[in-house]
Amino acid sequence: MTAIPRGRTRRTALVTVTCALALTGAMVLAGCGGGDDPDAGTNGVGKLPAGKIQSRTRAAAEGAAAVRLSGTVVTSGRTYRLDMRLKAGGGTGSVTSQGAAFRLLRIGQELYLKAGPDFWDHADGDGGGDGAVGKLDGKYVKVPQGDPAYRKFSGFTDKDVLLDGLLTLHGTLATEGHHDQAGTPTIRITGDKGSGGTLDVSLQGTPYPLRLVRAGGAGTLRFSDWGENFALTKPSASDTVDYGKQLPAS
Numbered sequence: 001m002t003a004i005p006r007g008r009t010r011r012t013a014l015v016t017v018t019c020a021l022a023l024t025g026a027m028v029l030a031g032c033g034g035g036d037d038p039d040a041g042t043n044g045v046g047k048l049p050a051g052k053i054q055s056r057t058r059a060a061a062e063g064a065a066a067v068r069l070s071g072t073v074v075t076s077g078r079t080y081r082l083d084m085r086l087k088a089g090g091g092t093g094s095v096t097s098q099g100a101a102f103r104l105l106r107i108g109q110e111l112y113l114k115a116g117p118d119f120w121d122h123a124d125g126d127g128g129g130d131g132a133v134g135k136l137d138g139k140y141v142k143v144p145q146g147d148p149a150y151r152k153f154s155g156f157t158d159k160d161v162l163l164d165g166l167l168t169l170h171g172t173l174a175t176e177g178h179h180d181q182a183g184t185p186t187i188r189i190t191g192d193k194g195s196g197g198t199l200d201v202s203l204q205g206t207p208y209p210l211r212l213v214r215a216g217g218a219g220t221l222r223f224s225d226w227g228e229n230f231a232l233t234k235p236s237a238s239d240t241v242d243y244g245k246q247l248p249a250s
Contacts, residue, residue: 038178038185042203046187050173053189057201057209061163064208064226069162071221073214084156085225090232091157105140106157107232111150112140112240140235142242170215171196178203181210181222191215 039046045053061067066087073080084093090106102115117137143150155161171192179186179200186200197215202208208226 039203042185043205043207045201045207046175046178046203050175050189053175053187053201053207054167054169054173054199056207057199058163058167060206060208061167061223061226062160064206066225066227066229067159067163067223068225068228069221069223071212072219073166073221074218079219080156082156082221084162085230086157086159086162087229087232088159091159092230092232093157095153095156104153104157105232105235106154107234109145110234111143111145111154111157112235113143113149113153114138114140136241139241140239142240166212166214166221167199167209169197169199182224184210186210 045056048056066085068083068085070083071081073082078097081096082093084091084095084104090108092103092105094101094103096102100115100119102113102119105112105114115136120136143153155165169189169191174190174193176188176190176194176198179188181200181202185203187203188198188200190196190198194213195215198213199209200211202210206226209223211223212221214220
């Protein structure tokens, strides 16, 4: 067997060690580069232009079977605090306005309103809670479809109508960096640098909208439980009042 010169052995070992170090360094650099990409491991919408992100999130919202919506909406000078669960067949939840809280339930075309004395005393106008209005306290009141209250309140229970009116930013669209909503990474899009509203869109899974700040201080809303079904149960006859063709003016 031919002996390998001692110098050659040392040179071979040095080359091997150098190559190993170079390979390790390249792997470390590659890892660092991947960590600098905020869209790594996401659904990829963060790399899209703002207009396409808005289109994707609207399509995702429209296609979802259900959603929970909570926060505030300012309309016609009045602030409503909402906590609603919505789906194609109707919706249910609570609304608070001007210190009076009430619940809404819609199943198909049937809309019910349930409220306490604060709401009905205000609705009666003269504090007539001891009269006919007093019988409505704590009951599900069926709202006639011809009553102004039906059109006013049914919109709060209609997923398509409500989301279509809310998920629109005004002005020139742009992205405003990566953010976080309750532990979920998001990409934020804005209208006119925020004056036209801001919308945080999920970077995990389906690009659902998660948080909306409406233009002009018109409220802030959070969206959750996308696609999670829930039951809509018609109230019992003993818990329902049919007030007639028109509710007290509110």
